[in-house]
Amino acid sequence: MPLTRKAYRAAILHSLADPAEVGIEASYEYFEDGLLVIENGRISALGHAGDLLPRLPADIDITHYQDALITPGLIDTHIHLPQTGMVGAYGEQLLDWLNTYTFPCESQFADKAHAEEVADVFIKELLRNGTTTALVFGSVHPQSVNAFFEAAEKLDLRMIAGKVMMDRNAPDYLTDTAESSYQQSKALIERWHGKGRLHYAVTPRFAPTSTPEQLALAGQLLGEYPDLYMQTHISENKQEIEWVKALFPERDGYLDVYDHYKLLGERSVFAHGVHLCDEECARLAETGSAVAFCPTSNLFLGSGLFNLPMAEKHKLNVGLGTDIGGGTSFSLLQTLNEAYKVMQLQGARLSPFKSLYLATLGGARALRLEDRIGTLQPGTDADFIVLDYNATPLLSYRLKQANNIAETLFVLMTLGDDRTVLQTYAAGNRVHQR
Template sequence: MTASTILRALRGRLLWFLDDPQIAGEAAHRFIADGLLVVENGLVKAAGEARDLLRTLPSEADIVDHRPHLIMPGFIDAHIHMPQTQVVASYGAQLMEWLNRYTFVEEQKLGEQGHAEKLSRFFLAELLASGTTTAAVYCSVHPQSAEAFFAESQRRNTRMIAGKVMMDRNAPEALTDTAESGYRDSKALIARWHGRGRQLYAVTPRFAITSTPEQLAAAGRLAAEHPDCHVQTHIDENRAEIAFARELHPEAADYADIYRRHGLLGPRSLMGHCIHMTHNEWQAFAETGAVAVFCPTSNLFLGSGLFDWAQARRHGVKVAVATDIGGGTSYSMLRTMAEAYKVLQLQGQSLPAFAALHAITRGNAVALGLDRWIGSFEAGREADVVVLDAGATRAMAHRMETVRDLAEELFVLVTLGDERNVAATYVMGERVGL
């Protein structure tokens, strides 16, 4: 081992996914009761039985024993708002009123010197404390908000997707740009940050209500000019929102058609919510490869409706899952999947524990087009890792006394778990302070 080589091995119960368990069944996951994850210079070198790999390590390797805890790839959040950390738990409004009464008020503060930096530090620390190592992030309309976020993510070496919101109408004057300035500022941020270290850019028109056709066209130009960037926006979250969007864009056949006309539906398009989708809209997603992003805690909190995962599957539409802070009520992807389970139960659909954990690791990585980098423990992947204590709370430890097998243990973890179950988080093989 050379002086520049950093070799670390994490020992514990390894669990990761090779495929979707709803398709591949038992063959979808790999579980090793006494496993070793070997990390070299931030990348997975090997994952296997501890008894086999321990004897291959040099004496100077750093071996960290996390037994009996569970070691998994870091969680991935597909839709979250950095400016809304102080909007969480704002009482008693549905989407449009909630935006105007709470969100737009808070987002204006990001124009103040130092505020974006403060929120970015808190935001990334909270994600990592919850075991989330990658997220698709909305910043505010201010270019400096994205600058602050990317700078903090770069400092922490996290793989993040983010973008400056584009918004040129139906918002306070202090929160609006123009079609031209939104295009120009976004293009400059792409040049500065996209592909720099682990940072990735998302073209981010907030939604069809706050962007004119001219701005949506400008966003579409950005997406065409930078096809390796993501696009992120909102669609079909709330019935009043849908009616307003249709009123503002009468030329479109439906909400999805607004985005499709402007080149914003494609395989890297992350479309938040997708609750009240028509058959034609599902078809448009299937044809373009657009991703439906399920935000269960937000959808319940704002009274927006229930996401139909079975319908997405029937149409062959990729699904990602997200917290949607600050309409969402927890940074924890475990808490998020507990609410996802309930949303699906209300519709006669099931969500087994293996499917839930796949969704927030490899599943989200595939949906976001990042599976060549993150989401599993295959050799060469970036070693973003969460270590989970399934008995971290008194109630969970009590329940675990009667658990009979791994599937039941994991279901308890998904149903009752949250950030308290995170024993450690690693970014590129380096443990972060929680």
């Protein structure tokens, strides 16, 4: 294959570490006039344009962006493909919302043509919003996952998804069995896991919708394939927590249910965690598990406020999730806008550099993919986005008043949305152009 080499010149910013661990100044790298060099889908060089330009071959194709910022592609650690058609559904908290809106919407995915249509819309929305990697819940139907992976594979995206396992406390038309969920998951793993840039996640919806037999088989799958992911929900809503206690009286709490069935581990991501206690955070951190912080959804469904400082105290990996369709926007910029407010309501600060970390390198660490995505370090996949300072008249005017990159970044995360994303690149290929 011929060597394909391209360069992109603009202001460039990426995270190097968690600001909570190294301090803000050491947590990021910023080039006011930077250059990003891509070779065959990977980043080969990053630095000041003045340093790198003289070393490049004369015929290299250089794209120069004015009034723009290049950052790593954004990483969504919790989102539901089948809920795309019910975003912004009115007036319920979690359990009623599932029964009223979610389950009927997910039932349509028995039809592969419907699954393919939604997968196309869903991936376009992700890329339009600058999201290059997502950890995705399918429906209970294997065809939902096949449709998603087929669409993602065509664009060489790094995506993780799984078929929901759900064998009780849901409508008959939407349940599987412990055995069928195991066999269907296994077939999907054999077909997709590790194919190109795709990964499989074992996906029990949440403890109340799985029997002990099904949870045991989910744990068995993780044992059979050592580098699989596991995704589920935890401690999102107080009623849900009481329900889990009633269903599993022999366990010491919600997290202990998952712990007992061997579902904690380095590639396990638990969505929400709004009502976790100190001991549970410590146990998640000890096992290398991660939590997906979903502020738009937690506010929209009235679930509560995630305690990020407590997670930081335990050095618990935290990523960011839009949680479509409990969340109301595919935009991780908008999700960070809400995350800031969630912290404010608890008397805590969320710096723009911590926000950048959560949406990029923090998500990559939660997924154990920091050697591949989440930064712009040479050697990593060329997944990056171009943010347009003039995307809207207000953004353009406001950014002219910004005095430094911290202020610029915060304004992008407060006023920015899908319109701010000028271009999205995955493995060096442009996959979205506004």
